Amino acid sequence: MAKPYEIRLSGSGGQGLILAGIILAKAAVYDKRRVTQTQSYGPESRGGYSRADVIVGDSEIYFPEATQFDCLLALTQEACDVYLFDLKDDGILIIDTTYVKNLSMTAENTFEIPFTEVVIKELGSPITANICSLAFLVKVTGVVKTESLKKAIADSVKPAFVDLNYKAMELGFQLADLHLK
Amino acid sequence: MENIPQKIIHEYLRHDKKFPHVWCAGCSNGIVLGAIIRAIAKMNIDRNDIVMVSGIGCSSRMPVYVDFNTLHTLHGRPIAYATGVKLFKPHLKVIVVTGDGDCTAIGGNHFIHAARRNIDLTVILINNNIYGMTGGQASPTTPHMAIATTTPYGNIEPDFNICNLAIGAGASFVARTTAFHTNEVQNYVRDAIEHPGFSLIEVVSSCPVIYGRLNKKGGPAEMLKHMRDESIPLTAVDKLPKEKVEGKIVRGIIKRVIEPEFCAEYAKLCERVQAMGGE
Amino acid sequence: MATKKLKSTEYLKSLVKTEPAPEEKHRIALLQGNQAVAYGAMDAGVNFFAGYPITPSTEIAEILSEELPKRGGVYVQMEDEIASICAITGASLTGAKALTATSGPGFSLMQEGIGYAKITETPCVVVNVQRMGPSTGMPTSPAQGDIMQAKWGSHGDSPAIVLYPDSVRESYELTIRAVNLSEKYRTCVILLLDEVIGHMREAVTLPDLANVRVISRIKPTVPPHWYKHYDENQKYLSPLASYGEGYRFHVTGLTHDSHGFPTNKPSEAHEMMERLRKKITHNIRDLVQIESREMEDAKIAIFAAGIMSRAAKQAVAQARAEGIPVGILRPLTIWPFPDDAVRKMLRNVDTVIVPELNQGQLIHEIRRLTKDKSDGDLISMQRCDGALITPNEILRKIKEVH
Ligand SMILES: Cc1ncc(C[n+]2csc(CCOP(=O)(O)OP(=O)(O)O)c2C)c(N)n1
């Protein structure tokens, strides 16, 4: 049986990464996979560090914290600097170049996308950078089905915000298509 | 005095079980117990519906002697326990018997918050101005410059005005009287039990054996006479010149208003939520 | 208060809006450990919650504040944790199934009240979602520093039943078990969660409510004047009347006789203390639960609880794949301590590794049971900085001793 797939979503408080983690985990439930989702964050709800781990597999998942990432999403320079070294050799690195300016090493599969800039430009606000980058991640890793992601988003955000988040998701998918070509 | 024969008081006591009691001869606690029983006997409440809750202290020993549902809890916490009892079965009459230390020192937080919630508890606070049970240390109601075993040079702290504290915290029934005025104690207990909300009765009382001795207040009888002579009814306050009011114990129902009661409000909330349906 | 029964699936529907396939009898949901505790409590019949908010346990209070009013249960936010433990004890004596939830600082405040619930033999449950201490410590970081406090935190000798789940699903199950045991043994049962477990989400399959075994206290059948509040039968479990039912019993935190009245007689004090002790010692089999994996041929054993067992399980799986004979023993009941299982483990293996998120607590219990092992055979792994001991660190240790 394949080993569980370990993902870390990292950045700072207020970027919506824990919500992104929950959405990803829900999508995995819809795919009928096994999943654990953990998080770590500072006591403050804005600023400070924040990360969410999602592990998806088909057998019992023992340790719920990601230790060797198959995929790392970093939305801040600090997060990138701290976690980059725990990315597997063949792991996928996704960074938001709006905030991450330096890479101390490059992974084989690195995607450098200015998610925050893109959503500000296209949707008028940075708040959906989490969904945009999550959708990108789902598309390039294939860890969950895109329909499941869509459903999970609808089930996790307030009804009034579903449309906006869907737009962010589509944006993420398009960005992925561009880069996967 | 109301004509409640002694026999009736005995009917309410667990006399075959727990006597003799622990209180010193001349202590006010027994007087207050008698008044509470007379009030309840007169009101004809089913004793199965009465829960008497107390903390720790001489005064808090009261529940063990009476044939109600009784709950002798931790020092300072009777109101918190009583809150659990009352909230789960709001039809029960929950009476808290507590001391000045129990209620306003270690238990002060529970006291003000129960008053704020206006939960229907009847709190009877026996204020003897001292920690009796532990042998006479100062309490939050020990008067300025009074002697306690821990204030051998006189108490430099100001004391609490318990009724004002209760009013400030939102209690909807607040009364004060003394152990000398047993009829008033009895009547206020009745009024407080009938009152749908948080009620406090401060019974100014005496601890002749410790406080009395330390402060040379004379014996039990002198201390009771002092309560008689040094107290005035609330109704007289406005009529008397200022100097005659100052320093006196003011007796009477100081506050009585009907305000939303916590258990009733909670029941309404449940109804509202249930009417909204599952989703 | 009248209890309205709500179909248990109703609140789960709102969690995951997948329509379960027709053949699926179970309720699947992505649940947080704290959510699982709240649902477990309700499925066990808890109808009274009093608490005070504290990270990382707050979700339990939040969910119950939403759910209990729907079914006519009581939710109340008290002024502090002292008031919370007192209120649930008062409610329980009035007939409620009562629970509170807190974390380290609040757990410390509750200790006197926990002792009161134990000496008065009043059923109730305290959930402690542990965070890093001492004092305010690191509110959002995991630690396992309250293991000893859960047993010894209240003054005097008292019985302790403490359960310790290692997954979200088990948080649900052990919450139900905690309520059941509290009702059965008439005592305050403690459920210890790690911060990581409380906040972790996992896909869990919950049983149909019809299959959930719920135990409620035995009610007295004798007329009131025959009722003894602490009546003994063989297993030191006795019927419990509630206030307002005509029994008019007395409850006190003073040492008491079998009727509940205070006593100073050494013989009666002895009787009471023995009764509290034997409740536990005579029912060890019913109380102790352990999980044992890969222990049959193991030469190295890992003894770990809560989140540390999750790290250990991964390390064991990896080590086994490399042919190292290592197993894991895990207490689901941490108090009473699983002495027999640990003794057996100590007999059968050469080395025991004990990873824990504190400065050494479980290790002392193992050491207590060690007779013929030198200290070198007992390896304590400790971490106390808000982070977890990782599977790799345990694996490295396994390889070191192999
Ligand atoms: C937590 C705790 N602290 C201290 C004590 C000791 N103690 C017992 S009674 C008491 C004071 C009682 O004074 P009060 O409430 O005024 O009652 P009285 O005895 O005067 O009637 C104290 C300090 C205790 N039992 N528990």
Ligand code: SF4
């Ligand atoms: S010590 Fe004082 S308060 Fe206590 S019983 Fe004696 S007289 Fe009463």
